[in-house]
Amino acid sequence: MTCGEAVSAYLFRAIGVGERLLPSNDIGICEQAILIGSGVMWNIYFALFAVILGFFAATALALGKFDGGKFTKKFCELFIYFFRGTPLFIQFFFAYELFVLLPRLSIDIPLGFTTITAETRWFTRAWLGAAIVLFLNTAAYSAEIFYGALRAIPRGEVEAGAALGLSRWQRFRLIVWPTMLRLAWPSYTNEAIFLFHATTLVYFSSFPAWQQKGDALYYANYFAEKTFNPFIAYPIVAAYFIAVTLFLIFVFGRVNKRLTRHIF
Amino acid sequence: MFEFCTDPKSLETFQWFSCYLTTPKHMSMYYSLFTVVALILLTAPFGLMFGFMGAFASRSKNMIIRILGKGYTSIVRGVPDIVFFLFVPIALDQAIEFIRHKTLCWDVTEPIWRGNDFVVCRAAKMPLSEAAVWTHDVYGFLLAVVAFAFVFGAFCSNVLAGALKSVPRGQIEAGRSMGLGERQIRRLIEVPQMWIYALPGLSNLWQLLIKSTPLLFLLGVEDLVYWARELGGSKTSAYAYSHADWRLAYFTVLLLFYLLVTSISQRGFERMRKRLARGQNFSGAS
Numbered sequence: 064m065t066c067g068e069a070v071s072a073y074l075f076r077a078i079g080v081g082e083r084l085l086p087s088n089d090i091g092i093c094e095q096a097i098l099i100g101s102g103v104m105w106n107i108y109f110a111l112f113a114v115i116l117g118f119f120a121a122t123a124l125a126l127g128k129f130d131g132g133k134f135t136k137k138f139c140e141l142f143i144y145f146f147r148g149t150p151l152f153i154q155f156f157f158a159y160e161l162f163v164l165l166p167r168l169s170i171d172i173p174l175g176f177t178t179i180t181a182e183t184r185w186f187t188r189a190w191l192g193a194a195i196v197l198f199l200n201t202a203a204y205s206a207e208i209f210y211g212a213l214r215a216i217p218r219g220e221v222e223a224g225a226a227l228g229l230s231r232w233q234r235f236r237l238i239v240w241p242t243m244l245r246l247a248w249p250s251y252t253n254e255a256i257f258l259f260h261a262t263t264l265v266y267f268s269s270f271p272a273w274q275q276k277g278d279a280l281y282y283a284n285y286f287a288e289k290t291f292n293p294f295i296a297y298p299i300v301a302a303y304f305i306a307v308t309l310f311l312i313f314v315f316g317r318v319n320k321r322l323t324r325h326i327f
Numbered sequence: 328m329f330e331f332c333t334d335p336k337s338l339e340t341f342q343w344f345s346c347y348l349t350t351p352k353h354m355s356m357y358y359s360l361f362t363v364v365a366l367i368l369l370t371a372p373f374g375l376m377f378g379f380m381g382a383f384a385s386r387s388k389n390m391i392i393r394i395l396g397k398g399y400t401s402i403v404r405g406v407p408d409i410v411f412f413l414f415v416p417i418a419l420d421q422a423i424e425f426i427r428h429k430t431l432c433w434d435v436t437e438p439i440w441r442g443n444d445f446v447v448c449r450a451a452k453m454p455l456s457e458a459a460v461w462t463h464d465v466y467g468f469l470l471a472v473v474a475f476a477f478v479f480g481a482f483c484s485n486v487l488a489g490a491l492k493s494v495p496r497g498q499i500e501a502g503r504s505m506g507l508g509e510r511q512i513r514r515l516i517e518v519p520q521m522w523i524y525a526l527p528g529l530s531n532l533w534q535l536l537i538k539s540t541p542l543l544f545l546l547g548v549e550d551l552v553y554w555a556r557e558l559g560g561s562k563t564s565a566y567a568y569s570h571a572d573w574r575l576a577y578f579t580v581l582l583l584f585y586l587l588v589t590s591i592s593q594r595g596f597e598r599m600r601k602r603l604a605r606g607q608n609f610s611g612a613s
Contacts, residue, residue, distance in 0.1 A: 149586050152539075152544075153552065157581075164572075260409075263409050280410060280413070283410075284413060292445070297414040305405040305406060
């Protein structure tokens with residue numbers, strides 16, 4: 064198979080478009096690079112889903128732990144404690160078994176012009192089930208980072224806001240939240256990178272790669288086992304991950320610049 | 328285990344469970360706990376050793392060593408750890424067999440990689456195919472330890488390099504003015520004083536290490552995850568102890584177990600921090 068053929072056959076294989084059969088003999092570097100690259104889409108999807116939703120959940124959890132009522136505080140503390148104290152790998156197994164036990168229901172969601180049928184069996188698919196686990200996990204880790212930042216906000220700044228007659232919401236939006244983000248940002252960048260790397264666990268835990276639609280590491284592992292040569296497939300994955308990680312650092316660095324623009 | 332266990336089908340709930348939880352297979356699960364503990368206890372010192380080598384290499388005056396040290400830490404940190412857990416054991420295994428093949432069977436001229444196969448002569452196999460089963464298990468486990476130490480060494484190296492940088496300059500200058508050499512300064516001043524700066528990072532790594540032990544399952548080691556899946560799956564009446572799918576319960580126990588271990592070690596690190604801060608001018612010294 065030439066490189067051009069490999070591109071057209073496997074560029075979107077990970078989402079089910081293109082050649083159905085995976086290469087099994089005479090595996091060239093092109094096929095490996097393209098197929099693994101197509102798997103990276105899944106890693107990026109999981110990371111985006113979890114980080115974006117997790118950001119808001121983490122803010123809420125951190126605020127709950129810092130300044131919530133008795134019950135809210137306890138709940139947030141327990142949530143963070145549980146997800147930070149247990150291995151993600153086992154959380155995947157646990158969640159999968161839990162989702163399998165869900166009664167098989169389908170719920171119709173009317174949207175006016177059309178109707179979507181949501182089925183509970185989607186929870187056993189990686190695109191939803193694993194994404195939820197990653198979301199909860201990163202929410203807990205980020206919440207602890209945000210909580211630490213909340214505790215480090217100088218009291219004087221908040222008091223100054225109160226003295227200016229700002230309402231509670233205004234104090235949060237104008238003082239607490241931006242300062243919290245600025246203080247937390249370096250650690251939060253690390254957490255985002257860790258989460259992106261953790262997405263490789265999805266297809267190695269109990270979530271099956273349905274119709275061999277897997278992530279980058281799933282295909283790399285497939286090639287390493289087929290060719291008995293780990294020295295090509297794994298370095299390709301490594302290269303992809305380093306590239307995306309550098310991009311992530313760049314994006315978070317830009318945000319950091321914006322958060323600290325009044326300082327430098 | 329107990330005498331009344333001969334006919335499990337006739338037992339009451341309590342007795343049934345006391346028999347069920349002491350079957351030989353459950354005993355193997357409890358023994359696999361030692362595998363997990365052994366992995367942690369072996370990885371920690373070797374990881375620390377890799378970390379020291381990486382940290383000192385990345386501060387070296389020799390440019391090549393410095394690039395090697397910095398490259399090691401940044402590459403491992405830029406790539407998911409599980410890639411290394413999958414890659415290092417198989418790469419190391421092939422490297423060892425390759426070297427043994429070249430030294431022991433130098434008369435074989437056929438290539439080792441033939442299409443989709445990796446073929447070495449019988450004498451180069453590691454461990455030898457006629458060796459006892461336990462040697463295969465131990466060999467596989469040791470390869471896993473190397474992979475873990477390699478990854479955690481890189482993280483460690485980053486923490487230690489930062490801690491070494493945090494030792495007050497005055498201390499090092501004082502050493503120099505007393506006429507100590509570079510090595511003496513390192514041994515007598517830098518290394519003893521850096522621990523308090525390294526401790527938060529190291530305690531994080533320790534927790535991370537504990538939480539990555541279930542990944543042993545991916546390397547084919549029969550660890551807790553393996554047994555939880557094995558024992559929790561539903562057993563038909565053909566088995567002595569038949570039950571429905573209990574994997575959820577087994578994984579719940581595993582989660583609680585890890586929660587217990589991480590919170591105990593967290594407390595241990597808190598005590599150690601207080602101890603190391605004693606007599607020093609830190610806010611957390613009390």
